[in-house]
Amino acid sequence: MPRLTGAAVLRRFGPLLGLVVLCGVFGGLSEPFRTGENAVNVLRQSAVNALxxxxxxxxxxxxxxxxxxxxxxxxxxxxxxxxxxxxxPAVLSILAALAAGAALGAVNGVLLTKLRLPHPFIPTLGMMNVARGLALVMAGGLPISDLPVRFRVWGAGTVAGLPVPVIVVGLCYVLGHVFLTRTTPGRDLYAIGGNARAALLCGVPVDSRLILAYGFSGLTAGIAAVVLAGRMNSGFPLAGSGAELDSIAAVILGGGSFFGGVGTAAGTLAGALIMAVLRNGLNLLNVSAYWQTVMIGVAIVVTVWIDMLRQKAANR
Structure with a gap:
């Protein structure tokens, strides 16, 4: 069995270690932070971004x-x-939302691969505007409120004391981990991120795997939409504004790399929890929301900088 280098250990366990340290710091500074009720609240707050x-x-x-x-x-x-x-019915409405999310995500993948666009930022930026515009048109620019009780349980319900959104996140991450580590398409995604050209020469269907990846991203956005709509008891056309930046931040804080080929479900979950703990702890310490944004931004810049140094060292 190959030995893990210090850098590999840091990448694998760094996000979890950072989360533990952060919890320890806020736990020492704020007594309310240490309560079980607050812990559940942090998990609930992190659900949408985690998805x-x-x-x-x-x-x-x-x-x-x-x-x-x-x-x-x-x-x-x-x-x-x-x-x-x-x-x-609520079940059919939820399935329609998930299908729409997956379809829109797959369209991103199709545009990227079939039009041979130079960077995925281009099709996803276009979709960002198209989807937001359609949401505003469909809702008439106003929130659609007073949703059925059976639907609201997905965002505000509990099972055995655990919030339903937390259970949904747990199931999604377990399935995501299995997909990435136990299936051929999941392992192919690592190969594509490591070297797409080499993966293609080895027989990996790069285009279809990219469409799958973006479709999966759209699907998780659909799941997050169900959770958020249930929690807010409304379909708000401006819901999720800026959420793309938080999701990217969680991935990078969780050990992911913009260079591709690196990342785990567990690390990403830790990254999402780091952001939730940071915001929750700073709120309890009465730190301004503006300064919270600054601190999270600094943390992201430092994390990306460290990743770049690590990548340069690996290429030597």
Whole structure:
């Protein structure tokens, strides 16, 4: 069994270590932070970003990026709400939102691969505007509120004391981990991120795998939309604005790399929790929301800088 280098150990366990240290710091500074109620609250607050980050991680794994996830989330929120208000059963409304998210994500992949666009930022930026515009048109620019109780459970319900969104996140991450580590398509994504040309020469169907990755990102945005709409009790057309940046931040803080080929479901979940813990702890310490944004931004820049140094060292 090959020995892990110090850099490999840091990449694998660094996000978890950072999360533990952060919890220790805030736990020492704020007594309310140490309560079980606050822990559950942090998990609940992290749910939407964690779901978006899971799909974003799969895309970044291929050395891509998806800036449309926030807008796709907003569109899926509106779609589910409209169907529910029209009397469509909750299960069918949820399935429609998930299907729409996956389809829009797959369109990103098709545009990237079939039009041979130079960078994934281009099609996903276009989709960001298209999806947001459609959400505003469909909702008439207004939130669609008073959704059925059976639907609201997905965002505000509990099972055995655990919030339903936390359970949804847990299931999605387990399935995501299995997909990436136990299936051929999942392992292919690592190969594409490492060297797409070499993967193609080895017989990996690069185009179809990229479409799968972006479709998966859209699917997780659809799941996040169901959770968020249930929590807000409305389909808000501007829901998810700026969420794409938070999802990217969670992936990078969780050990992912813009260079591709690196990232895990566990690390990404840790990254999403780091962001939630940071915001929660700073709130309890009465730190301004503006300064919270500054601190998270600095953390991301430092993380990316370290990743660049690591990449340069590996290429020597």
């Amino acid at each position: 978006l980050a899971l799909g974003q991680m799969v895309v970044i794994l291929t050395a891509g990026i998806d800036v449309s996830v926030g807008s796709i989330l907003g569109l899926c929120c509106v779609l589910a709400a409209l169907l529910l208000k029209a009397g469509v």
